[in-house]
Amino acid sequence: MSHTRRQFVRDALVATSGIFVAACLPAKSYGSCASEERILPGSASLVNGVTIHSWSVDNWKLGDCELKNAVISFRKNKGVFTAQVCTHFTHTKDVWHFRIQLCTGSITDKAAQLVKFDKSWDGPEMSERDNPLFHPWREEFTYDPSIDLGKVWLRATSCC
Numbered sequence: 314m315s316h317t318r319r320q321f322v323r324d325a326l327v328a329t330s331g332i333f334v335a336a337c338l339p340a341k342s343y344g345s346c347a348s349e350e351r352i353l354p355g356s357a358s359l360v361n362g363v364t365i366h367s368w369s370v371d372n373w374k375l376g377d378c379e380l381k382n383a384v385i386s387f388r389k390n391k392g393v394f395t396a397q398v399c400t401h402f403t404h405t406k407d408v409w410h411f412r413i414q415l416c417t418g419s420i421t422d423k424a425a426q427l428v429k430f431d432k433s434w435d436g437p438e439m440s441e442r443d444n445p446l447f448h449p450w451r452e453e454f455t456y457d458p459s460i461d462l463g464k465v466w467l468r469a470t471s472c473c
Contacts, residue, residue: 347376348472352420363388366462377402378409378473385413390458397447398436406438410472415465429460
């Protein structure tokens with residue numbers, strides 16, 4: 314009986330030490346960030362005489378995180394990124410990282426690509442215990458108006 318008690322105490326100490334260490338480290342130092350890159354389909358529309366170029370992502374899952382209803386739109390020299398994000402398992406305020414690049418050249422040959430615009434954002438902190446589960450995410454930015462949006466394609470890279 315004492316051997317079982319000793320073994321239980323030892324196992325409990327080992328387990329709680331691991332939890333203590335994990336709780337004291339910042340999430341970025343131990344979280345494994347699943348990353349993925351996508352070339353997004355784009356479209357253009359004319360609204361009140363102004364051409365609006367936009368790219369969208371319906372649903373993107375990485376690890377236990379999810380991004381949905383993402384839209385990146387460009388109008389004149391202003392851009393807007395909107396989306397909703399959540400995590401389905403993490404309790405430690407996970408963060409979705411999002412990067413967009415407007416590029417020209419070959420989509421398949423990275424050596425033949427020219428990046429005209431590059432912007433990154435970090436989303437709101439998320440926990441699967443949050444209510445509501447999905448968090449709204451909005452970023453506004455400016456870009457060089459000399460970029461011909463009709464001749465570029467968009468690469469999005471995400472990590473969560």
